[in-house]
Amino acid sequence: MALLPILRYPDRRLHTKAVAVAVVDDSVRQLVRDMAETMYAAPGIGLAATQVDVHKRVIVIDVSEDRSHLLALINPQIVERDGEQVTEEGCLSVPGVYDKVVRAEHVRVRALDPDGRSLEFDADGLLAVCIQHEMDHLDGIVFVEHLSRLKQARIRAKLEKQARITA
Ligand code: NI
Numbered sequence: 674m675a676l677l678p679i680l681r682y683p684d685r686r687l688h689t690k691a692v693a694v695a696v697v698d699d700s701v702r703q704l705v706r707d708m709a710e711t712m713y714a715a716p717g718i719g720l721a722a723t724q725v726d727v728h729k730r731v732i733v734i735d736v737s738e739d740r741s742h743l744l745a746l747i748n749p750q751i752v753e754r755d756g757e758q759v760t761e762e763g764c765l766s767v768p769g770v771y772d773k774v775v776r777a778e779h780v781r782v783r784a785l786d787p788d789g790r791s792l793e794f795d796a797d798g799l800l801a802v803c804i805q806h807e808m809d810h811l812d813g814i815v816f817v818e819h820l821s822r823l824k825q826a827r828i829r830a831k832l833e834k835q836a837r838i839t840a
Contacts, residue, residue, distance in 0.1 A: 675710070679711065689728045746786075747784060754779065766810075770832075776801065780796050782794055782796060
């Protein structure tokens with residue numbers, strides 16, 4: 674297993690649109706293991722492959738309190754959505770920034786699991802938020818892009834300044 678470096682906003686690579694996984698093979702399972710380890714170590718409740726500069730449609734999520742319910746979704750699709758919820762979101766690629774985003778309250782998700790089997794399930798609340806947030810990453814969208822342009826400019830400036838100090 675390996676900890677993978679996480680890209681930080683405003684890195685342009687975060688805007689890459691990920692491609693579907695053609696075959697769920699050992700390399701994909703290895704990616705899932707490495708992403709899970711990276712997410713737990715961060716610590717975070719979700720991670721998309723885009724954030725570790727792998728542009729394949731793979732996400733890992735664990736919203737359980739004891740961090741024991743890993744959900745790994747390959748080629749996830751939202752097939753139904755309804756309702757609305759507003760949650761304060763954060764992102765491992767945008768450290769220190771939290772803001773409110775409107776998402777669907779309920780989603781029905783179709784995906785493959787790491788054994789290549791089809792899954793279909795309903796999610797609501799925090800899990801639904803997390804799935805929508807991570808799936809946005811696969812389309813090259815970082816959560817701050819749901820905020821106003823003014824807020825985005827401020828966040829960009831703040832993170833660019835931090836990057837200069839760290840470098
Ligand atoms: Ni994120």
